[in-house]
Every structure is written in C-alpha cells, then in structure tokens.
Amino acid sequence: MSQTPSQTFSDQLLSFTIPERDCRGRVVRLGPVLQDILGAHDYPTALTHCLAEALVLTVLMGGLLKDDGDQLTMQAQSEGGLANLLVCDYRAGELRGYLEHDRARDSEAGASASLETLFGKGHLAITFDIARSGKRYQGIVPLEGESLSAAVESYFAQSEQVPTLIRTAVKSGPEGVFAAGFLVQHLPEGEEGRERLHARLDHPEWEHVSIMAESLRHEELADNSLPLEDLIWRLYHEESEVRVLPGAQISKGCRCTVNHFEDVLARFPKEDRREMVNDDGIIVVDCAFCSKKFAIQD
Structure with missing residues (x-):
C-alpha cells in the first residue's frame, strides 16, 4: 500500500485509488472547521446533524474536482418539510454551508428526523462549475431514501452513471459535533473521462470493492483517534496496491466581505x-x- 508518511485525522481530505479494481475514493473527517460553520446559527439537533452530513458530502464530491478554480455546489430545496433550503459549496478546500428552516416548527424535529420530515418531497441539485472551460454540469434527483448520502448515490447512478458507495457518520460530544464521510467509485476502463460503456453495479471488480466498503462501521469512521490511512488499510489491505494521497486542507470558506x-x-x-x-x-x-x-x- 502506497502511503504518505504523515497521519491524517481531521479537516483534511484523503484520496485513494485501487488501480487493479479501477476504483477511486475519498475519505474525510471534519472537526473544528465543522464546528465553526455550524456555530454561525443555532440549529436544533436534527438539523445540525443534517447540515453536518451535507458538509461532509460536499467535501467528498468537491474532492473529485481537478482544478482550484472549480466549484461544487449542493442545494436541497424543500416541499413541505421542516427545512426550507440547504446550500453547501466547496472550492479549493474552502467549505461553507447554511440551512434555512422554519423556527416555529423546530420542536417537530426532535433529536433525529427522517429525510422526508426534514425536506418533505424536496429535490437535491448538485452542480459542478468547471473554471477552465466555463461549463456548468448539474444533476437533480428527488430527496428520497434514508439519508442525504443515499440521494447523492442516486445522483451518481442516474446523472453520472458511476457506481458509487457513500458512508457518513455524525457524532456529538463534549468537544462539539464531528462528522466523517467515505466515498468510493468504480471507473470502468480505469481512466477518468473515458466513455463508461461497461459501468454497472454488478461488475465483479466493483462488487468486491463495495462489499469491503460496506463492512466499514460507524464507530470506525467517526473515531477521531484512528488515522484515515489506517481506516483505508483495514478495508483494503489485501489488495496488491492502494495508492493514498493527501488532499486539500479544509477551511471555512465564507467569501463575504x-x-x-x-x-x-x-x-x-x-x-x-x-x-x-x-x-x-x-x-x-x-x-x-x-x-x-x-x-x-x-
């Protein structure tokens, strides 16, 4: 396993590839940066966890961008839910997010709430702005399933035709809220940008990688004392080669002046x-x- 000498814990993205399986992935934990973003507003617990998950997903997807000027924006709009609007974006390691909600209905959320309770029959829009070409790519999917992560998986399956597995974890403690996320994708033919004629969920290489990823436990992902390199190693130590590379350092990126x-x-x-x-x-x-x-x- 090709591995960086340093160990990664919080507020830095880590990327990895498994060449023989034609797979790539991203993993991140958010700590102080997340608390800084969440601290701008007094959200009830369920909405705090929802926004924390959204911010992790934004980093995971933003980490797929190639150039510093590129931007990933995730926006969820509600139809009858407790939340009216959720917006997060990522650019060159800078992360920001906001959740607009009906404060008069905060008591309905409780400690946890389903995606349907939070957003009703809303939809999720994911937008990639590519600086070099000036092009914008957007996909919209219904906010269905058990979590925002499930909706993002649906986006990649429907809009990108890329088999994708995502796991997220959010925990609260005396030191604040921490969140983590793991994303792995199958890129048939082994190269980004090539026509994906053979992309399918039952591809044997993808089945192997996704089964290993599904064994990832919530406790492992959220464990702040476990280096992200070790987490990848636990999942894929039997592979002949896993390339691990440090990604962007994550910072709060509000651009208001x-x-x-x-x-x-x-x-x-x-x-x-x-x-x-x-x-x-x-x-x-x-x-x-x-x-x-x-x-x-x-």
Missing part, C-alpha cells in the same frame, strides 16, 4: 438600491453563511 457585497449591489439599478437603504442611507446585508451583517454605504 464589504468589497464583495459592494460589487454585487453595484449590479442592481439605482432605483432598486434606493429601496434597500434604511433611514440612515445604509444598505444592511446579512450573510446567511456566517450570520454577519455588513453595512454598505450606497
């Missing part, structure tokens, strides 16, 4: 900006991601 909002507001007609100002002639912008308010002089 006075200059940013001034640039955004400058695109609005003067008449519209005039309606936004308060009695002091100030436009107050509230960033949903970090819960900060910015006073912009018009």
Whole structure:
C-alpha cells in the first residue's frame, strides 16, 4: 500500500485509488472547521446533524474536482418539510454551508428526523462549475431514501452513471459535533473521462470493492483517534496496491466581505438600491453563511 508518511485525522481530505479494481475514493473527517460553520446559527439537533452530513458530502464530491478554480455546489430545496433550503459549496478546500428552516416548527424535529420530515418531497441539485472551460454540469434527483448520502448515490447512478458507495457518520460530544464521510467509485476502463460503456453495479471488480466498503462501521469512521490511512488499510489491505494521497486542507470558506457585497449591489439599478437603504442611507446585508451583517454605504 502506497502511503504518505504523515497521519491524517481531521479537516483534511484523503484520496485513494485501487488501480487493479479501477476504483477511486475519498475519505474525510471534519472537526473544528465543522464546528465553526455550524456555530454561525443555532440549529436544533436534527438539523445540525443534517447540515453536518451535507458538509461532509460536499467535501467528498468537491474532492473529485481537478482544478482550484472549480466549484461544487449542493442545494436541497424543500416541499413541505421542516427545512426550507440547504446550500453547501466547496472550492479549493474552502467549505461553507447554511440551512434555512422554519423556527416555529423546530420542536417537530426532535433529536433525529427522517429525510422526508426534514425536506418533505424536496429535490437535491448538485452542480459542478468547471473554471477552465466555463461549463456548468448539474444533476437533480428527488430527496428520497434514508439519508442525504443515499440521494447523492442516486445522483451518481442516474446523472453520472458511476457506481458509487457513500458512508457518513455524525457524532456529538463534549468537544462539539464531528462528522466523517467515505466515498468510493468504480471507473470502468480505469481512466477518468473515458466513455463508461461497461459501468454497472454488478461488475465483479466493483462488487468486491463495495462489499469491503460496506463492512466499514460507524464507530470506525467517526473515531477521531484512528488515522484515515489506517481506516483505508483495514478495508483494503489485501489488495496488491492502494495508492493514498493527501488532499486539500479544509477551511471555512465564507467569501463575504464589504468589497464583495459592494460589487454585487453595484449590479442592481439605482432605483432598486434606493429601496434597500434604511433611514440612515445604509444598505444592511446579512450573510446567511456566517450570520454577519455588513453595512454598505450606497
């Protein structure tokens, strides 16, 4: 097993490939970064865990991007659920996320809630923005199944035709909320970008890799004392070669600044900006991601 000399625990993405099985994967644990993002709002427990899972999924998918300017955005919209809107995005290791919800219904969530309770008959949109080409690729799937992870698996199966297995774990403790995620995919023909004529869930190579991944226990994934390299080793130590490479260091990536909002507001007609100002002639912008308010002089 090709392995980096350092050990990876929290807030860094780790990637791996199994060449003989034509598979690739990503694994990550979020600790302080996750707590920083969640701390911007007072979410009830069920929504905290939902957003934590969403942020982990965003990192796992964002880690598939090739260039620093590329961006992955995951957005869930609700039809009759407790949550109205969930938005997370990832770019070059920078992560941010926000969950808008009906505070009057917080008591309905309890300590845990099903995906249907949280989002009703909502849908999940996953968007890849590729900086080099300027192209945008988006897939939309229903929010069905037991978790957001299941919905993302459906996205890869339907929109990308890539067999994908995802496992996530979220735990709360005295030190705060921690979340972890594991993603593995089968890339027939062994190369990214080639036409996937033979992509199928019953491919023998994929069956072997996915069966091993399914043995991953919640406790292992969420164990902050277990290096991610060791976790991969436990699953795939019998393979002739597993290449493990460190990925991006994860940081809170809210991009709100006075200059940013001034640039955004400058695109609005003067008449519209005039309606936004308060009695002091100030436009107050509230960033949903970090819960900060910015006073912009018009």
